[in-house]
Amino acid sequence: MARVILFNKPFGVLSQFTDARSPTPRPTLSSYIDVPGVYPAGRLDRDSEGLIVLTDDGRLQARIADPRHKLSKCYLVQVEGAPKDADLQKLRDGVTLKDGPTRPAKARLIDPPNLWERDPPVRFRKSVPDRWIEIVISEGRNRQVRRMTAHIGFPTLRLVRWRVGDWSLDRLSPGGWREISA
Structure with a gap:
């Protein structure tokens, strides 16, 4: 076994x-x-x-x-900025990165999750908002989720993989x- x-x-x-x-x-x-x-x-x-x-x-x-x-992987992603649904639609459609197009992702805005404190803490800037996104992908290229959020203009501040398959x-x-x- x-x-x-x-x-x-x-x-x-x-x-x-x-x-x-x-x-x-x-x-x-x-x-x-x-x-x-x-x-x-x-x-x-x-x-x-x-x-x-x-x-x-x-x-x-x-x-x-x-x-x-195509095993799904779910990520909770804190991004810099305030993406709108139209921004997330780009992830749902699939974006083209330097190493080629990504498969369509599931992406939605979520409330800040109840997570542990990170050490060191994520930088905080009063003048720049941040939001949380749940992103589900079925591939796993090097730094893929970070590159995807940066591609649509919202750099990743914190990334937590919450689920792999079930x-x-x-x-x-x-x-x-x-x-x-x-």
């Missing part, structure tokens, strides 16, 4: 178990998870937070990470993890 672990990756943590490239050690998955033989199915940037699914099953790992399987962060605090049945 495959092992599946849901992990709430904190801001600043690398989505890998080692950090061989940096002369100054940075926190990695091994700082939080001491389970042999599991590997992340997909990645989250160091400056993103939220759900990472780890497994010891290579086929499951590929099914989660490979965009051909798995969610529900009741997992930053740095916390739980094993579930596959």
Whole structure:
């Protein structure tokens, strides 16, 4: 039976178990998870937070990470500025980034979610509004959600992956993890 672990990756943590490239050690998955033989199915940037699914099953790992399987991923995204529905429609239609067009996304404005405090906190400017968007995509290019929001004129301030397929962060605090049945 495959092992599946849901992990709430904190801001600043690398989505890998080692950090061989940096002369100054940075926190990695091994700082939080001491389970042999599991590997992340997909990645989250160091400056993103939220759900990472780890497994010891290579086929499951590929099914989660490979965009051909169109597994949905839901992100809660705080952006700089105040996008309107017409701005979000561009995401729903799909935007063309430097590496090609994206698949259509689901995008909607949401109220600020009840999340944990981020360390360090997101910068706050009185003169510039910010809004929260829920974005659901079925692919996972490098920094894709950040590039999509920037493309429509609203840079990402905070990005939290809330859900991968049917798995969610529900009741997992930053740095916390739980094993579930596959």
